[in-house]
Amino acid sequence: MSVFLIVLSCITLAFASGAVYYIKLLSQAASYPPKRVIRQKALVCSTGTAFTLCLIFFTKLLA
Known part of the structure; x- marks a missing residue:
């Protein structure tokens, strides 16, 4: 269970840093790229x- 939470935490960190x-x-x-594409990626x-x-x-x- 703790490994699952660590993996989810790493995924959360990656998504948050990307945002x-x-x-x-x-x-x-x-x-x-254009603002529209960047806005979609941020979303x-x-x-x-x-x-x-x-x-x-x-x-x-x-x-």
């Missing part, structure tokens, strides 16, 4: 972070 990176890219004036990373945090929460709740 921060893409949100930081959005704040720059000119960038490649996917943020959703992944929320989903894995929910998985960790419910795993801890049930254990």
Whole structure:
């Protein structure tokens, strides 16, 4: 069980760092790829972070 939580924590960390990176890219004036693509990637990373945090929460709740 603890290995599962460690793996989920690592996935959460990866998603969160990706979200921060893409949100930081959005704040720059000119960038490649287009802002629409960066916004989509930031949204996917943020959703992944929320989903894995929910998985960790419910795993801890049930254990």
